[in-house]
Amino acid sequence: MDAVRRRTKLIAATVLLAAFAVAAILLPVPAPAELRAWADDAGAVTPLVFLAAYTLLTVLPIPRTVFSLAAGLLLGEALGIVVAMTATTISAGLGFALARGLGREPLSRLLHRGAVRTVNERLSDGGVLAVTSLRLIPVIPFAPLSYCCGLADLRVPAYLAGTALGSLPGTAAVVLAGDALTGTTPPALLLCYGLFALLGGAGLVRVLRRAPASAGADAAVSGAKPAPGTIG
Secondary structure (H helix, E strand, C coil), X not given: CHHHHHHHHHHHHHHXXXXXXXXXXXXXXXXXXHHHHHHHHHCCHHHXXXXXXXXXXXXXXXXXHHHHHHHHHHHCHHHHHHHHHHHHHHHHHHHHHHHHHXXXXXXXXXXXXXXXXXXXXHCCCCCHHHHHHHHCCCCCCHHHHXXXXXXXXXXXXXXXXXXXXXXXXXXXXXXXXXXXXXXXXCHHHHHHHHHHHHHHHXXXXXXXXHCHHHHHHHHHHHCCCCCCCCCC
């Protein structure tokens, strides 16, 4: 019976993938500038709907990167960063509250017990900087870390502040990349963004070298051994 179910799922996935491939070939794909124009034509509805979708969907273990990229593509750099960071902070708070409400056992399938213990030790002082250091590491999944923090001995204000500070550099960089896809960003400004990203990356490497506990938390949350030199 299990073999039949696996075969059925494989066939369904193959058919779905083939349908997407055919649609991509036959249907016209709008250019990034056209998507921006459609979003502008929709007016104030676009940022509100996008904020709601970004907030609610990223409470689940769905990568935030695609939403941040879409924020820059549809809303532009300034509004995109504001909406993305607002959604990120609210989503983090919802994931935190969800974990606190459900407790440890219902989340045991999503989280390794060692992850909760490692994050709890890392955040035992409830400091903003501790949360910030964890959020700065891109490979730590956003939603599972929110769940772990919800199960840790951590104060809500410190958690939200640390999440906002730690998520801002990566979120802003992705939003700016999405905005650049429309071709409306001046090349000189893109060069400045690149320089800022390099400086931020250098600072992040220094933070990671000084905080090996962060890498342990990364491995615990993702359930894998941390790769050398790897840096949510």
